[in-house]
Amino acid sequence: MDVNTYDLGFPIWLRINHFINLFCIFFLMRSGLQILADHPKLYWNDHCRPGSEWIKFGKKKMPTNRLFTSMDEAEDVSPVFAIPGGHHNLGAGRNWHFLIIPLWVLNGLAYVGLLFATGQWRRLIPTSWSIVPEAWQSILTFASLQVPPASSFHPYDPLQQLVYAAVVFLLGPFMIATGLAQSPALIARYPWYVRLFGGRQSARSLHFIGLTLLVGYVLTHLLMVILVHFPHDVEHMFTMFGPPAFSAPAAFIVASAALLFVILSHVAATVYTRRHQRGFQRGATRIVEPLIRLLFGSLRSHQDYDPRDVSLEHHVNGYPPENGDYGRLAANAFRDWRLIVGGLVEHPLELSLEDLRRMPKHSHTAMHNCIQGWTGIATWGGVKVQDLLNMCRPTREARWIVFHAFVQEEYAPEHYYEAFRLDEMHDPQTILAYEMNGQPLPSQHGAPCRLRLETKVGYKMVKYLRRIELVASLGQVGFGYGGYREDHQFYEKVASI
Amino acid sequence: MATWFFHEETLGPDDRGTMTIVRYYFDDIAGEALTRSFHFHTPEARTEFIDNERIAFADLRTDVKTRLIEYMARRKRSESDLRLAS
Numbered sequence: 021m022d023v024n025t026y027d028l029g030f031p032i033w034l035r036i037n038h039f040i041n042l043f044c045i046f047f048l049m050r051s052g053l054q055i056l057a058d059h060p061k062l063y064w065n066d067h068c069r070p071g072s073e074w075i076k077f078g079k080k081k082m083p084t085n086r087l088f089t090s091m092d093e094a095e096d097v098s099p100v101f102a103i104p105g106g107h108h109n110l111g112a113g114r115n116w117h118f119l120i121i122p123l124w125v126l127n128g129l130a131y132v133g134l135l136f137a138t139g140q141w142r143r144l145i146p147t148s149w150s151i152v153p154e155a156w157q158s159i160l161t162f163a164s165l166q167v168p169p170a171s172s173f174h175p176y177d178p179l180q181q182l183v184y185a186a187v188v189f190l191l192g193p194f195m196i197a198t199g200l201a202q203s204p205a206l207i208a209r210y211p212w213y214v215r216l217f218g219g220r221q222s223a224r225s226l227h228f229i230g231l232t233l234l235v236g237y238v239l240t241h242l243l244m245v246i247l248v249h250f251p252h253d254v255e256h257m258f259t260m261f262g263p264p265a266f267s268a269p270a271a272f273i274v275a276s277a278a279l280l281f282v283i284l285s286h287v288a289a290t291v292y293t294r295r296h297q298r299g300f301q302r303g304a305t306r307i308v309e310p311l312i313r314l315l316f317g318s319l320r321s322h323q324d325y326d327p328r329d330v331s332l333e334h335h336v337n338g339y340p341p342e343n344g345d346y347g348r349l350a351a352n353a354f355r356d357w358r359l360i361v362g363g364l365v366e367h368p369l370e371l372s373l374e375d376l377r378r379m380p381k382h383s384h385t386a387m388h389n390c391i392q393g394w395t396g397i398a399t400w401g402g403v404k405v406q407d408l409l410n411m412c413r414p415t416r417e418a419r420w421i422v423f424h425a426f427v428q429e430e431y432a433p434e435h436y437y438e439a440f441r442l443d444e445m446h447d448p449q450t451i452l453a454y455e456m457n458g459q460p461l462p463s464q465h466g467a468p469c470r471l472r473l474e475t476k477v478g479y480k481m482v483k484y485l486r487r488i489e490l491v492a493s494l495g496q497v498g499f500g501y502g503g504y505r506e507d508h509q510f511y512e513k514v515a516s517i
Numbered sequence: 518m519a520t521w522f523f524h525e526e527t528l529g530p531d532d533r534g535t536m537t538i539v540r541y542y543f544d545d546i547a548g549e550a551l552t553r554s555f556h557f558h559t560p561e562a563r564t565e566f567i568d569n570e571r572i573a574f575a576d577l578r579t580d581v582k583t584r585l586i587e588y589m590a591r592r593k594r595s596e597s598d599l600r601l602a603s
Binding site for chain 1: 519520521522525540542544546547553564565566568569571
């Protein structure tokens with residue numbers, strides 16, 4: 021088909037795609053900033069040793085003379101830049117991110133499909149190497165504060181075409197690929213995938229660099245629309261049907277109305293999320309959770325890091341309990357500690373540390389992925405949760421398994437707990453760990469015993485275990501959202517990314 | 518240790534029998550108090566989480582500030598006793 025590219029025009033679907041993209045991209049950037057603010061440090065190594073970050077944001081200084089946890093490192097972020105803004109609103113930020121991603125990806129796929137189905141691809145994809153010297157000429161023209169002639173913008177200036185092609189066909193997929201590498205479930209099942217990027221933290225850093233490129237692109241794009249041949253381009257873009265028919269003022273009004281709609285959507289979404297965190301959590305997780313279960317729910321961990329990869333310093337989250345019960349047990353090397361397994365089981369259990377040690381031991385070296393963004397590698401040793409379930413025999417009514425911790429001061433007078441569907445316990449690398457790197461579990465990592473479930477982010481892996489309970493419904497657990505973080509910080513409960 | 522639970526107060530009940538529970542924690546790294554608020558619906562004995570807030574030490578109500586100072590002093594004493602005992 022001999023297509024005169026000048027006549028390609030801007031079909032209505034393309035304008036709709038462009039508008040949806042504009043709508044999505046700002047939500048993704050703002051929710052991404054909220055996620056980053058929870059651990060505003062970026063690394064090129066998966067050990068995340070304090071001080072080894074290549075860039076950090078925020079003013080907080082961490083103490084050097086005592087234990088601190090990654091929760092202490094979270095920074096406040098303004099709601100102008102992030103959604104919903106504030107301190108540690110990670111749950112809502114993540115829910116916005118995961119809510120918008122499917123829309124953005126579907127819109128992108130529809131856009132690329134229609135580009136090729138309609139011949140519009142000629143607008144973006146260069147077909148001759150001559151575009152390189154032509155784009156260089158454009159750079160020189162812009163650098164000398166001149167504007168290339170209007171005739172070179174039909175359909176696009178060579179530099180414009182190259183940048184658009186790079187954003188659509190390179191930067192967009194790159195953001196998806198590096199975003200997927202943040203999923204503990206995906207990289208536990210396919211550890212090779214994250215190695216493509218040089219590790220989980222390199223993928224996170226690259227995702228951030230992609231974000232800065234995207235922000236730079238959006239700002240430059242908007243600036244050029246205003247500086248170059250204004251209002252011709254706006255007029256052309258907002259001529260909804262047939263040849264250009266809008267007057268400049270009318271096109272300007274439509275363009276302003278579209279931008280205003282996006283801005284007002286952000287203001288409304290931010291205010292609603294801050295005022296009604298629970299309502300937003302309920303609504304968002306109706307879409308987000310089934311999607312995460314569909315994409316990552318059936319993945320089983322196949323991690324087998326070399327023990328030589330173990331992190332010398334492993335970050336922590338959650339301080340050890342300081343209350344009397346725990347203190348007395350710790351003083352006695354947990355000889356009197358008992359793990360209670362009860363609820364909907366045929367054979368309730370009460371197991372000592374020695375009882376656990378007598379059971380078949382399973383060890384694996386795996387990467388811990390904190391929801392805040394940091395990672396660490398350690399060898400964990402303990403008993404498979406499945407072996408425990410085989411001993412206690414859940415009844416037919418049992419659907420959920422809940423892990424309860426000792427009371428920690430930061431959650432007092434309540435205690436930490438997290439719930440899982442029973443089928444999530446089948447993973448062979450789901451264990452109750454009583455050893456870390458060949459030694460008894462250290463206090464800050466959850467002594468005497470903690471859960472390891474390598475396809476989830478870290479907050480699900482309850483430390484300082486005291487009791488395991490099998491229940492029929494989540495309504496019987498805390499406020500009914502799936503765990504302490506879900507109940508108090510509005511996280512979603514699948515936690516596979 | 519960065520965050521300590523040091524005070525709880527109960528407000529209400531209102532006309533519908535709902536009480537508000539506010540728990541105060543102190544984050545000594547940020548130098549701020551963290552509050553967690555709940556509704557307690559008396560008729561169904563059901564607790565509902567409302568929100569987390571952060572309050573700068575200087576902005577704390579005077580009586581809460583006093584409680585925090587007393588709590589910190591008690592804590593310092595018990596830590597010092599522990600050191601002496603060991």
